[in-house]
Amino acid sequence: MSKTTVDNVLEKENGSQNILEIQNLKTYYPIKGGFFKRTVGNVKAVDDVSFAIKKGETLGLVGESGCGKSTTGRTILRLLSPTSGKIIFDGKDITNLTGKTLRLARRDFQMVFQDPYASLNPKQMVGDIVSEPIRNFSNKSLKELKEEIMSLLKKVGLPEDAYYKYPHEFSGGQRQRIGIARALALKPKLIIADEPVSALDVSVQSQVLNLLKELQDEFDLTFLFIAHDLSVVKHMSDRIGVMYLGNLVEIADKDSLYAEPLHPYTQALISAIPEPDPRKRKERIVLQGDVPSPANPPTGCPFHTRCPVAKEECSKVKPTLKEVKPGHQVACILYN
Ligand code: SF4
Numbered sequence: 302m303s304k305t306t307v308d309n310v311l312e313k314e315n316g317s318q319n320i321l322e323i324q325n326l327k328t329y330y331p332i333k334g335g336f337f338k339r340t341v342g343n344v345k346a347v348d349d350v351s352f353a354i355k356k357g358e359t360l361g362l363v364g365e366s367g368c369g370k371s372t373t374g375r376t377i378l379r380l381l382s383p384t385s386g387k388i389i390f391d392g393k394d395i396t397n398l399t400g401k402t403l404r405l406a407r408r409d410f411q412m413v414f415q416d417p418y419a420s421l422n423p424k425q426m427v428g429d430i431v432s433e434p435i436r437n438f439s440n441k442s443l444k445e446l447k448e449e450i451m452s453l454l455k456k457v458g459l460p461e462d463a464y465y466k467y468p469h470e471f472s473g474g475q476r477q478r479i480g481i482a483r484a485l486a487l488k489p490k491l492i493i494a495d496e497p498v499s500a501l502d503v504s505v506q507s508q509v510l511n512l513l514k515e516l517q518d519e520f521d522l523t524f525l526f527i528a529h530d531l532s533v534v535k536h537m538s539d540r541i542g543v544m545y546l547g548n549l550v551e552i553a554d555k556d557s558l559y560a561e562p563l564h565p566y567t568q569a570l571i572s573a574i575p576e577p578d579p580r581k582r583k584e585r586i587v588l589q590g591d592v593p594s595p596a597n598p599p600t601g602c603p604f605h606t607r608c609p610v611a612k613e614e615c616s617k618v619k620p621t622l623k624e625v626k627p628g629h630q631v632a633c634i635l636y637n
Pocket of ligand 1: 564565566602603604605606608609610611612615620632633634635
């Protein structure tokens with residue numbers, strides 16, 4: 302069979318060491334209405350998002366609640382079906398995989414959830430929870446399996462007797478360590494961490510973040526790190542993408558983004574980060590109004606209803622991401 306254009310594109314992507322490439326991803330939730338429950342509209346949770354993640358790097362995704370960052374993560378994992386676009390993982394198009402092929406592909410990408418307690422079966426012992434993904438995919442003996450899980454529990458900082466305990470016997474931070482061990486059990490290439498520390502006490506957040514960093518080195522992991530807290534994302538990420546109302550509005554390496562945010566929305570987010578040093582404090586930009594409904598997004602730039610520097614044409618033309626400096630892309634007419 303001759304190679305298609307997409308095959309050639311994938312070969313190129315592999316050459317560039319991208320482990321994940323998202324192309325024009327849209328995830329819409331249909332709104333049903335009327336007597337016949339017809340689709341009368343769509344909630345545009347993710348609206349034409351494209352980005353790539355290189356092997357071994359951490360890409361942070363930030364934005365307010367409801368901006369589409371978690372839906373993006375869940376669509377990549379194929380917990381949700383994309384409305385359109387492409388998801389290319391490790392050179393393979395996984396956009397439309399289903400059934401067994403999807404289950405097999407999922408060995409290589411796993412998720413760490415926000416609420417560790419809700420994501421762990423309270424009736425299962427930790428050993429069973431963590432070994433479940435391996436049991437589904439291998440014929441290892443019980444002894445081999447147990448040794449492997451004990452070693453994994455140790456690596457995530459849990460005592461070996463955790464194997465025989467139940468989730469309710471652990472603190473929030475320890476439960477997140479169990480969730481991390483389960484995500485690592487199949488030695489995945491990519492981990493999507495969705496607000497992994499936001500449900501934890503501040504005192505244990507940094508321990509879990511540091512653990513994720515250590516494990517990234519040890520297991521050669523790539524992370525998509527989703528969070529609303531910009532300080533946390535800065536600590537974890539190599540590059541950061543900023544989302545607003547289902548759109549990626551800016552993406553850059555973290556130093557460039559924090560030192561010189563270009564998009565007015567990113568500028569407002571960064572101005573809200575508490576700065577302990579009074580000499581470095583900048584004036585806080587307070588955005589007016591609420592985030593519009595993704596079921597009825599504004600025309601033109603999705604941010605124009607709240608943008609402090611909006612111009613007349615902002616409500617008419619939707620800006621696309623444009624590279625304004627090497628590796629720094631922004632979607633705003635001020636830079637077109
Ligand atoms: Fe503001 Fe216009 Fe830029 Fe949108 S395109 S961020 S409304 S200046």
